[in-house]
Structure formats: structure tokens, C-alpha cells
Amino acid sequence: MRLFGKTLTAAAVLVMSTSLVMAEDVEVLHWWTSGGEAAALNVLKDDLATKSIGWVDMPVAGGGGEAAMTALRARVTAGDPPTAVQMLGFDILDWAGEGALGDLTSVAAAEGWDTVVPTALQAFSKADGKWIAAPVNVHSTNWVWINKAALDAAGGKAPETWEELVAVLDAMKANGITPLGHGGQAWQDATVFDGVVLGIGTDFYKAAFIDLDPAALGGEQMAEAFNRLIKLRSYVDDNFSGRDWNLASAMVINGEAGMQMMGDWAKGEFLKAGKVPGTDFVCIRFPGTQGAVTFNSDQFAMFNVEGEGAVAAQAAMASAIMNPTFQSAFNVVKGSVPARTDVPNDAFDDCGKKGMADLAEANGSGKLFGSMAHGHAAPAAVKNAVYDVVTAAFNGEYADGAAAAAALAEAVAAAQ
Amino acid sequence: MATEADFRTRLQDWLPKLVLAPSFAVTLLFVYGFILFTIVLSFTGSKMLPKFTWVGFENYEKLFALPAWNTAIVNIAIFATLYIVICTVIGLMLAIFLDQKIRGEGMLRPIYLYPMALSFIVTGTAWKWFLDPGIGLERIMHQWGWESFSFTWIKDGEMALYTIVIAAVWQTSGFVMAMFLAGLRGIDNETLKAAQIDGASNWQLYRRIVIPLLRPAFLSAFVILSHLAIKSYDLVIALTGGGPGRATEMPATFMYSYTFTRNQMGIGASSAVIMLMTIAAIMVPYLYAELKEKK
């Protein structure tokens, strides 16, 4: 209590309203159904239970929430939305545009969310100045996970530039392993491409993916980015198509592959296999992107619910999500970093601490960008258009980078 | 008394129509009403949820400019042709073979039929596994000593479509077999015996007499298979997810992704209208011929 002066008032507001309606339920639509994720979510559920708020579970897994979003559309159209929905990036703003979301501003003001949540994140948690969603975590996507033994055999120095990266990959190839562990699914291809584009330059990333500037999308730098992506394809084994990302992680863990370019959720796989950051594996930013971060953030979007009790339960849930203790507990389990910058990093491992420091640095220097691959740079239609071209390029359907860049500019224009 | 009897006969006249009416009304609303809704939607600028801002034929123009839609059309043409032909051939062959006083027919029949009972999640998981070079057939062959064996269709943009044909044929050819078997069992043996006396060989018997008599079964099989082919969504998602890249995109997966995950509902609706028109073009002549014949 001593820590959170402002929380007192918020708590008072909540106690007042929740005491009127005991045993109210929140219905939560989400796709966190694997063991670790569910354990993390259970922290939230138990917390709400102490406030006499019941948890009605509506899990819909698959495809990064695609099936869940279909279910949600049916629920909203039927006039029966869930209380809270796990959601990513532009989907939140799109739903806000449809007028389907509730208003958390009073809780947010009482607890001072504005000052602790990174600005780039607030862009997705607020619409028209109103808080509409409670961010749970920040994942950053421009990570590379390297098998330490394979790296030592390939020279031992973690690559810091594109040229060094190519050198390491070549050395790994010469050592007889698959240099790059990768799964051929559109979002994984796009995740790698995020790093490649950011590596060309932070201003370029912003111009191409955030501002969607046609000149940047179809220009020479983009052609170079695609050439690099096509180059990376040559370090992937032939059996990559359709492979799940965690199987690609497993390849790196057991030394079959040298490295994987994947978001911070990959860390969980390494930890579960009993590997230690620094000794068994190394986590670095995508070469050439240190200091900048591409992120995606899981948030719980709060829908319009009817009845005073339901609204109060919803507010209590939002407050519980933003609680620093929960943020720490959840993100330690999930592998991501807290969505507020004032959470102590004691509970996190080395990679987690680095992630939190990088996030704070990028937030301060204006180099914190939404990830295109994960729907935080542009709306779904554009994102999927980018997927189409990136995946096609990765599968060798364009003659060269310039052709791919031209196709990208065209596809993005058509999707807008 | 007279009026009551009168009332009862009038009621009897109306009763059949009253019984049929709810089904008919429900069909009008839930099928034709919804089709109309989709057609209207395809002329609007709907993105995430239905919105009625008129945009004319813009969605259709965008649709046919999309390379993925062309891929989907080519894919469905290849898939549907192969699927229907192979299923019919296998189904007919198995039915004719099973009809030869086979011992153990009672055991074989459910084995041929059961794949139809499984959901796409089950089918997809099993086949995806089996066809994956890293864990499935290719690896087994390598483990059994056939080192040069290679079967990587599912990972190959050119060939992945044919793995969907394999799984789909696996799932429904047994059902087609059952339809042909039912047709064969309905053929009067006297006709066959008469032909045999005339000295016809087995081959001639089947080609000249039996297969022409199976016409209704062929038609039913064709209708059921073509509607399964056009609606093929589940199996594609479970097996390849439309990949590698977008090599196995089908109209149904295309429509679903534009309507529900890409927030371009207008384009999704226009692709649905094209699909419906295709289905109608196949079904209406068939239905017309069937129903006219029976009158």
C-alpha cells in the first residue's frame, strides 16, 4: 500500500462498487491454453476470486487467435460480447472504431496508468483519449537465440552487424549443422523480416512499416531487405515448411540448428529444457538493431457490458491486470516483460532483465516500434498483404529483392 | 355435423402444408435471406463488421486483381477434378470387388467407411504427421533402410495440393463405395443372368449393363463430391494451412480469411458470391433434371 498512494483511491472506488454486487462474473475469451500460459492466467483468476469475482473461461486456441476473433465477431454481432478479450494491436483499435469497447478511464486515472505504460503501447490501449484495454505484457520480436556451443564452434563472437551474422551462419554451415532453425509459417517468416528491416535502419522501418510510405516500401532499401531475407533462406533446412516455431527452438536447443530468430516467447522453450542463459544459449538483438525494439503486446480489451455489477467487475479485472505484482508474476512465467516500466526486475533472468532495459531505452529514445509481423505496425489487411509477399519471397517466388519490393508496394496499396 | 366434417376435410387439406411450412420458412430466411445479405454485403465497403456504404463493383474488381484469388481458382479446379475422378474410380472399383461374394465383407465395409466419421482436426493431424518428411513416411523408410526414399510433397509448393487430394480421397472414397454398392445391390440379377446366357464376358457385363444402370448412383456421388470439394475448408486448414506460402489456397479458405481475419468483409463477401454462383451453376441443372424426371 505504501508503494501505491494513488491506488488507495482507486481501491476505495472499487470496494464501493464491488461491495454492491458480490459474486459477479467476468467472461474471458483468450487463446492461452498451454500449460505455462494457463498457469500465468491462473494468477489473475485467483486474484479475482479473492474479490469474489468469478471467472467464466472461454478458451479458443489456434493461429494466434484467428479462431478466437471469429468467435468474438459472432458474439459481438449477436449483442452478447464477453467481458474481456485477449487481443493484439490494431484489432483493439478496430473494435474501438466499431464502438464495441467499454471505458476504463476512471480506473486508469485513479491508478495513474498514463505515467507508467510506455507511450507506444498506449497507442493501442487508448482510443480518443479513453482507456479501452489493459496491457498485460510486452513481447519484443527482434531477438536471436543462439546455441552457445554452436556459436563457440563458429568463432564465439555474437554477431553485431549483418556481415558478422552472415559470417557466423557460414561458419555454422561449414560445421555441418543447419545454421538457422526456422518454421515456414507466414508469421514466422514475417517475424524474421521485421528484424531484417529494422536492421537496415530504424528510420527506414518507421517509414516503411509504420507510415507505409510507398517510396520506402518499393524502394532500394526494401529491395536490399528482401535480398537479405532470400539470403537467410539459404541457411534453412529443406524441411522447414509448416514447422511450428517451438520445434525450430528445439532444433537450436539440441544443437541441430545454430540459431533462431524469434520473439522472446522462445526463451520459455530453452528454460523448460533446463538451459541457462549465457552458458547454454545466448540472447542477442537481431544484428544491427541493438537499441531499437519491435514489440507486440497482449492486452485485454474490455467490451461494453451491461449492468452496474458487470461494469464494476470489469474495472476490478482491469485493475488486477495492471497490478505490478501480477505483471511481474505473469511475465516471469510467460517470458515477456511487464507492460509498465516501474516493475522491479528482481524476479527475471538475464535475458528478461536485458529485455526490460532495452524496452526502457527504446521507449526513451523513440525507437520502440510496433511489430509488423504481429499486427502492431499496421492494420490486419496491410499486415496480411505483407505476409503474402514476405512468405512468397522466402519461398523463392520472386526473381530478386527488387521484384519483391515492387510487389510489396503494390500489395500494401491494394490492401489500404 | 356437416360443417364439422367440412372443417375436418379442410383441415386435412391444409395440414400437409402446415407441416411443411416451418421448414420452408426457415429455409427462406436462413438460406436465401442470408445469401441475399451476402450479395448486398459484397457491394459495400464493409471491413470488420457489416456496414452499408455502397461501393458498387469495387470489391469484385479488387478480388480478381488479387493473385491469391487466381491461385485459389486454379487450385480448386485441379483439386475438384482429381478428387471427384479418383474417388469415383476407387469407390466404383471397391464396390464391384466387394460385390463378388467376398468373405469378410462385413469387416471390410466399416474399414472403408470409417474415415468419413472423423472430423477434419483428426484427419488433418494424422495425415500431416504421416506426410511430414521429418517424422512420417520418409523417415520410416530411411529407418527401414531405404535411404534414397524421398517424399516431400507437403513441403513443396508445386505438390502440396496433391497431398490434400490424397487425404480427401482417403476420407470420402469409402462413402462413395457405399453408394455404388447400394446401387449394385439394387440391380436385378435376372438381367445379368440373361446377358450371361448370351455369352457376355464379365468385363462386357459391367461395361454394357451394370455401369449404365448405376447412373443414379453416379449422379448422387457427383453431387456429394462436388459440394464437398467446393466447401473444402477444414481439411486444407488442418493439413497445410493454405501453405507452403499460399500454394494451397482454396476459395473457401480465401473467403474465410478475408472475411474474418483480414477485416476485408466486402471482398470476402464478393468471393462468397462467386462461390455460390459456381455451386448454383453445377447444382441447378442437376436438380432441374432430377426433379423434372420424377414428376
Added chain:
Amino acid sequence: MAAVTQDTAVSTGRITRTFIYLVLVLFALFYLLPLYVMGVNSLKPLNEITGGNMMALPSQWTLEPWRSAWSTAQIGVEPTGLKPYFLNSILMVVPAVAISTIIGALNGYVLTKWRFRGDTWVFGLMLFSCFIPFQIVLIPMAVVLGKLGLAGTVPGLILVHVVYGIGFTTLYFRNYYASFPTELVRAAMIDGAGFFRIFWRILLPVSGPIAVVSVIWQFTNIWNDFLFGVSFGGTSQPMTVALNNLVQSSTGVKEYNVHFAGAILAALPTLLVYIVAGRYFVRGLMAGSVKG
């Protein structure tokens, strides 16, 4: 029908017969292959799957994956296994199959024995509903269910499945009743029997084979449906949605043996229906739909 024997009069030589048996058995193996792969691997510990041959029999047999899939696997926030969802599916499937079959029988009866002007048109229009892609009806259906207050409820799901099932059931029963002698119905009418009485006393008793076809078809389709279940199931989601959650979980170790056990569990009811009623299935098809 009675004059038709079960077997063909065609006779074949010894070599041909051997060839026929060979082909039949090879195809049986082809059909059984995926089931074998799933079955065998659901009885292995996980390390045997990832490290060994997937065609090999387990060196260490275990029922643990089955137990896990049924009662302890992570489906949502709680590790409930598939058990609670099984009941949801049953509660939805049984009424939906029963209602759509009864309606189909009545419709088929009207369309063949109480014909009226334009009845073929009515039938044709209803038949086309079999061919509508379900993806396009999701949004308008959600609006209607919302208006009816049935969104996210079991009755709502039952309604949806009945609506898109009666096209098929009507088709089956209509074709079946078409071959039933209309004279018997006429005679009963002259005797003063009413609409429902004739149906109950004369047609229903002979409807066994086609009812089996209708039930098998509907049961399989509804039990295996995912799209409607996930969209309109609300918190009483059916088995397929739970299985999807089990198989598709985004992170963590993929427990393939548990996935396979779950997949077979989810398929058991339909498999059972096919095996138990399969012999009547061909008979029903023979009597009805195929003869046109």
C-alpha cells in the same frame, strides 16, 4: 425390393478372385493406416515418439496419454481434459439429430404422399440449402440468434444445426418414401385415417433403414462441426473446440501422444455409430437416396 438378392450373379475365376482379395486388403490397409499411427502413438511415452519410429509398436505401453487427454490436459485456464466438453457435445447432438430427423421424415412424407402444386419447387429450394458454404452464414446467423436471445446457448446451437440439416434429411426421406406404394396410403385415406395416423401407422414402421442413414449423416456432421460450435457455443463449447484447444496450443512442449489420444476420444462416438450401424447404412442407401 424383396426380389433382389444381396449378391451379384457374376462369377469369377480363381486368379481374378485372388487379385480382388489383394486389392481389397491393400485398400483396407490404406484406410487403416492413419488410425494405426494415431492409436500406436497414443500408447507411447512422449520420448519414444520424438526419438523413435512412428510405425513401431510401443516398447513401453502406457495409458497415461489417454488419462491425461480425458481428465487432466490443459484445455483452458483449468486443466480439465476433454471430459466436460464431451457432455456439452452430447447435449447438443442428441436433440439436434432427433429433431432434424423427425422434421425430415414429415417433410418427405408430405412431399411424396400429399403432393400439391409447386411441391417440387419447394423441395428444390430446400435442397439447395445443402450446398451453402457455412462460412457465409456466420454473421447473419449471429444477428438472428442475438435477436432470439439464443446466442451462446445450447438451444441456439441446436437450432443452427437443425436449420442446415433438414435439407439433407428431407432429401433422404423423400427419396425413400417415393418408392413406397402410394396405393396403401390412398386406401388408408379412404378408410378415414388422418394425416398423422397414416404417417404413424403406415410409413413410420417401415422407415428404419432410411432413419439410420439420416441419423448417421446428421450425427457425424454435427458432432464434427467446429465452426458453429466455436462461434455460437459460448461457454458450453463442444468437444471439437476443446480438441482444437488441446492440439493447437501455441507454446510449450507438444504432447503428441496426448493429442492423438484426444483425437481418438473425440472421434469415438462417431466411430461407434459407423461400426454399429454401418451394416444398415448400405441397406438404407440402397433403399433410398441412390435409387433416385
